[in-house]
Amino acid sequence: MLLLLLGIVLLHIAALVLLFVSTIISSLLCVNDALANADCGSLIDNALVCLLPPTEWIQAVQALMILSIIFSCLSLFLFFCQLFTLQKGGRFFLTGTFQIFASLFVMSGAIIYTVMSPEWVSDKYTFGYSYILAWVAFPLALISGLIYVILRKRE
Template sequence: MLLLLLAIIILHLAALVLLFISTIVSAWTVNGTSSSDLWSNCSTVSGYHCISAYAGEWIQAVQALMILSIIFSFLSLFLFFCQLFTLQKGGRFFLTGIFQILASLFVMSGAIIYTVKSPEWVSGSFGFAYILAWVAFPLALISGLIYVILRKRE
């Protein structure tokens, strides 16, 4: 049982770390000498210069969804530890699972909006932070589903 709890916590932390990295790192879109993320556009043409990201509604929606996914994933981890010590024997971790599934849906929605709208804004290919966001989506979803199925034992 202890090994199962450790595996679930590691899966959850992996999803949370991927969400943090994908939200913070400046590599959602890369193009030879420049890179773009949710917050800024950076260029290395004549030194390393960054300017604020495009202020359109869609990028603000992606920013908000990625931040919400981090918040809900963190709250889900906190709720898991709270429920681990207070939940009745045989109880399920529904609230924890719902928060984690919501986090996965938020990151999926943000990545979909970025996928659809970014070709209008920037040229280049998608960077590793964008890919990490898509990897975090199934990890968070699987983690949330495990929480919903999981029962507390002694």
């Protein structure tokens, strides 16, 4: 049982780290050539565009990503609280619900970015690693949320 709990916590922390990195590093867009692997902040002179214009939908994506981090942190905190206070045989419904909400916020933010970016992105640009990390964090958060809902507390 201890290994199961440790695996679940590690899965949750991995999803949380991916959410933090994809939100803090705003590299959602990079040039699609040899410069694409370079650091986004260091090549401003070479027209490597990594900072996005402050439009309403970008702010919505950022808000959804921040909400996903908040819900994921709350979910981890609730898991540890419920681990010590939940009755034997009880399920971690509240923890799982918060984590599923976090995954839905990530998915919503990534979908908004995907749908709205063709309006201003030309063919020479490609999605950056923050965008990819957000899509990787989505299934990890969803899986951990579903595991929390299924998990029962044992002695």
